[in-house]
Amino acid sequence: MFPPIPNPSVASDAATPRFGEKDVMRRSASEVTPPAQRLTEVAKLIDVTKCIGCKACQAACLEWNNLTEEIGFNHGVYENPMDLTPDTFTLMRFTEWVNPETENLEWLIRKDGCMHCEDPGCLKACPAPGAIVQYSNGIVDFQHDNCIGCGYCIKGCPFNIPRISKVDHTAYKCTLCSDRVAVGQGPACQKACPTQAIVFGTKEEMKGWADFRIKDLKSRGFDKAGLYDPPGVGGTHVMYVLHHADTPSIYAGLPDNPRISPIVDAWKGMTKYVGLAVMGFAAAAGLLHYVVAGPNRVSEEDEENAERLADGTPPPPPPTGQHEGRTP
Amino acid sequence: MTADNLKTPDGNHVPDDVEPGDAVRPGHPVQVSRYTVGARINHWITATSLVLLALSGMALFTPKLFFLTALFGGGQWTRALHPWIGVVLFFSFAGLFLRFWKANLPAREDGTWLARISDVLRGREERLPELGKYNAGQKFVFWGMSALIIVLIASGIVMWDQYFYAFTTIEQKRIAILVHAITAVVIICVWIIHVYAAIWVKGTFGAMTRGKVTGGWAWRHHRKWLRELVGTRKRPASRPGTPAE
């Protein structure tokens, strides 16, 4: 058993968060001087092989964060709601998978939610300064006061996680219960998880625990068991233990090799700089042209010619050879 | 009323580049009606939308310009207004398109004009052919705007999550955003050209403010158009179009 985190203290002096502003390592649409010393990285480890799909994590998340999800319908499956929403930060996804090697049915149940990437695509895509911050312990958190609701974070995210609220038009996702972690607690989902399929601690501890679990799985014939800590996003602060780590996508579409989309990279990278340069160049070229060529003015002669034309007096013919395009 | 129905008193078709309201009024100097009130209102709505879109768009495009959101009442308002202004632009521009498309059809002299672009840039118009209501540069702006706005509205709808989130995949939205951004850069450049041309070519502003240019302006920049207007002026009272004033 992974040692449970002691119950929280309710004393007023226990409330002081142990990290905050000063520990912000990245801030959306802002330049940040990273803190000189990084906090110990934290991580949540989701052991899919121990998960029984009970949705305690979902319930605990709703309760702790005071979220009111709609009461929906049954759609012929166990998932509910059917997708993440601004009020559902985490969701059990169920996959009935027949293992082609053993022909045995496996019910793969994965808790979906923010992965808290080391290189967060949401933060990269976000245009609103300070709407998304990354603390040096690895938590990626949305600051709703700064959020403008553009939804760029959704496009930036390689895991399709953030959702925009129709109520306050800001983006929501799992905060890794930053309010709890800040007082030395684990996230609400982790605390609730009946089988300790979710554990929380430092990232190093989590990797160690994952090794312990993977050994057990290999002893049970899951040769491909492994840890999901995808390097494409610099690793994540939510990791999975999978029985079939060679094919993450069988777990309800967990990306095999997640990375920030090259399109997003192009948009937030090259396009931004090249675009600004091009626009600047266009404006500068105009200015330069004006300085060099001077204004293009109508002359007295032009006016006279026009008057003559209007009066029916034939204006002077065009200069020879200048109007090849015209029929005389 | 479009120019399609216009006929000269002798029964000939009015040339494509003569638009309703275009007229010559002799005097000192000659006054040429170039844009009707409707066209001008339409233009300025379009122009305003485009500027607002550029400002709000740039605010969301790069953090360095995020401060521009203040003009719209903050980030949330900017995000909410931008697409609606886009809708205004789209319909407004559609109006301009219907008004101007015919006059912007390519003409033979456009080639020559383009070939002599260096003379254009140097203001040596005596070396250019006589031009209709629009030169090739203006036509480029017109058709460029038309195409870019269609791309922008299409890509904009794809990324307008508030109403259209469900209809496309995230990958499609990503592409849309990239396309929208690039297109926006291009349209802003086209806009710069358009505005600069109006600044550089003196006497142009009057066309979109008072609706009129001087005869000399028309003689210098759009002589063919001026000649056509003069040619259609025989019996102005019978003309079905609405005069500029």
Place this chain on the structure above:
Amino acid sequence: MNMELSRRTFLKTSGAGLAGTTLGAFGFSEAEAAVAAAVKPFHLVNTTEARNTCTYCSVACGIIIYSKGDLRKGETADIVHIEGDADHPTNRGTLCPKGAALRDIVKSQTRLTQPMLRKAGSDKFEAVSWDAALDKIARAMKDDRDANFIATNSDGVTVNRWLTTGFLAASATTNETAFATYKVVRSTGILAFDNQARV
């Protein structure tokens, strides 16, 4: 009884050999943390804790109820949160999806708040006072018992039973309530006495 909360934790891990979590180690010292923080405030601060047991299944998970207001001081207590008790040997702080949402059942829209009476043939409940409801119940019991009590059977054996009234007892009340219920029901001679155990 002693409500002093033990802060003991289960530091012994079985099998894995990992040291206790070093969660406490991340973050700087408390003094430095006083700088403006973007993290939401921890909303259990200054609440009152009460140790309780989950009301659902017989795993009997330990829970802590956090409320605004302290019943022990005679105040009104409004429950703001319910969470697993990490000190509890069985659940170690964990809860199932029902347990994790216990606050919702306490505060359910369909909680009953006053005695109600549905009259014969009526299509609605009407509010009644506790006194009226209890008097009506006692009277109905007395009348039925007096009319149908069986003191002896056909063989003349004293049987002292009352079969025309039945009582179905709960499954989530305390032992103490159950015992009080047992005494009251048995003393009347009711035999049609059962509980949820069968289902």
Place this chain on the structure above:
Amino acid sequence: MTNAWTDIKNTDLVVIMGGNAAEAHPCGFKWVTEAKANRGAKLIVVDPRYNRSASVADYYAPIRQGSDIAFLMGLINHCISNDKVQWEYVKAFTNATFVVKEGYGYQDGLFTGYDEEKRDYNRDTWDYEIGPDGYAVVDETLQNPRCVWNLLKQHVAIYTPELVERICGTPKDKFLKVAEMVGECSTPTKTMTSMYALGWTQHSKGSQNIRGMAMLQLILGNIGVRGGGMNALRGHSNIQGLTDLGLMSNLIPGYLNIPTEKEADFTTYMSTRAYKPLRPNQMSYWQNYRKFFVSFMKSMFGPAATAENDWGYQYLPKLDVASYDVLRIFDMMKNGKVNLYFCQGFNPLQAFPNKAKLAEGLAKLKLLVVMDPLQTETARFWEDHGTFNKVNPADIQTEVIQLPTTCFAEDEGSLVNSGRWLQWHWPGGSPPGEAKTDTWIMAQIHLRLKELYKKEGGAFPDPIVNLNWTYKDPGDPTAEELAREMNGSVLADVYDPVDPTKKVLEAGKQLSGFGQMRDDGTTAGGCWIFSGCFTEAGNMMARRDNSDPGDAGMFLKWSFAWPANRRILYNRASCDLEGKPWDPSRKLIEWDGAKWTGYDVPDIAPTAKPGEVGPFIMNPEGTSRLWVRKMMRDGPFPVHYEPFESPVANVIAPKVRGNPVARVFADDWKSFADIGDPAFPYAGTTYRLTEHFHYWTKNNHVNSVLQPEQFVEISEELAKEKGIALGGWVRVWSKRGELYAKAVVTKRIKPMNIDGKLVHIVGVPIHWGFVGAARKGFPANTLTPFVGDANIETPEFKAFMVNIEPSTGPVVA
């Protein structure tokens, strides 16, 4: 549970059959995952559905609902045939060696003494051969053909893997794989635990399902040891406590019995409760019955219970039938024989079978009193909810009083968990509105009734007016007062009979345990098995020291467990005949030469020498029972009987319909579909989902979000055959009623080949009704048959026959 939740971590093999622990008891299931992670334990799930428990199992085998006994007898047969037996344990700690008297026999599904007319057995022949010394005859060599072991061998011989496949639909290779894994646990150093729940109890032969596994566990030597046991995962937070306290028609707290009318007086009553040991030197604990009974009566009637009036014996009602269980009460109600009915925190309209019959009964009451924290369907049975509850209120003359009660968060007291721990809790919130505790309500009813009887007189007022009700505030007894009363106290000083100057017990003090109870009226105690819970040392149920010496999972200083704070029942059986643990790495207790010591409270007299006293001290044999004499109505060994509604006739006894001694009320026969009835071709079963708790959490927003709407589960094959779409509406109906639900079409249910016939399964979760936050739905009991287990009347919710068709959904009118 014989063991405790935390003890499951000590096991090597978990068999989940007749339950779905991951789904219904997730936090207890944690200890399965711990055993797997740390001990390399394996998990086997045997269930009609590949369920949430199966999703983390090492091995899953399908089984048709209602065929568990065939499977279990098959396992026993496999173990016996392949010598997978813990011989030392079986010979010493079970009744394998006991010789059964002549006359007992079994043939074609029936034991000797069957009376078809009465649907009952004459069980006189079901007993041991008693020797001239007055003790049961045993044959240590197991040679006697009539010894229990040989009778068992013979009884299970027909349950071959082939027969198991024919009856259960479990492919032979899968059955054999399970059998092999189970067989490995016959060594003294490997244990298996059984986790079961309503999947075994809710059958017309539910008790025998459980016996089947208990017998297997005994053969493997897994009872009384760490990581072993028979672990009933009880459903409600205090259903164990309510049962312990005897809130049933035929019980007195602590599993004593309400007298029957054949026991006209106390002497007659006690005459059958001597519990004389059946083996020399054996301790037979029930010999203390009289002490427990008299102490209970003193607690119940105080000074009015005297030696002269046989401790108030006649204050107790006498039974004329085995029990007035809920099924019988509702049958009486339907027949107009009940006038008043109380439902305390219970929703029978949803919880018992055949909703139509239940509603008919409720409508014949004069007064229904419902005490509940929440709105219930029962309290609103007269309310028109269109297709969900189609009634005309004007036609229903029942008056209904609905009383608002507090819930767990607002009251104080103790609850008994599955592992028999009595845990105290404190209130955390104020009750809403005018809600009151159930104790207050019961006290108010009692006081008012007593007042009426005092004033008006009436039928036999004695037990009411003499009820011991000496609480500080009679209108609102405190939890502590009641807890002290259950524990028991000394009423008069008791002196040592040998040395009359020596005071043994002092009047006014709390008892330290049931060992101090006396049968002379000098002690009182409401529930002997709880004695020790509130002693002079204080409230033992409120103890919160979670230390765990030896990492054994016992937690002796956490709360209080009955009996006597013992955490594993029969723990003497964890040691061999010399008193050494079978598995030294899993020591529980051991004989240190003078006494029993260890991590748990020994389940034997502390100085009872090993080899002299058998470990099963509650049985006069001193052993456990592979063969249960006449203690069960439907036979000393389990026999495979089909459910009352079944797709096939009983393969081993084609003439026997259902459990031959299960009680069926006259009206109900016609409500059962015939065997193999083509109108109801699919095998229905009901179960709960992890997102919901019975009919409570549909009142709760969060849980309604997690599972908002009723559904049924069917295989892809059946969906295809019937043209049912994933997420589409279906109508499911039985001979008793119908429901509409969404279709969850899944690979986790497969059709089964039963005796050559393809049988489809329709799974019906139970949680929906017409009140609450979740979408309106139909309770599963619209479908289920009104018949219970032959011994304890648990309704047959798990196996019945239905039909299904695609639908456009319920017509909302």
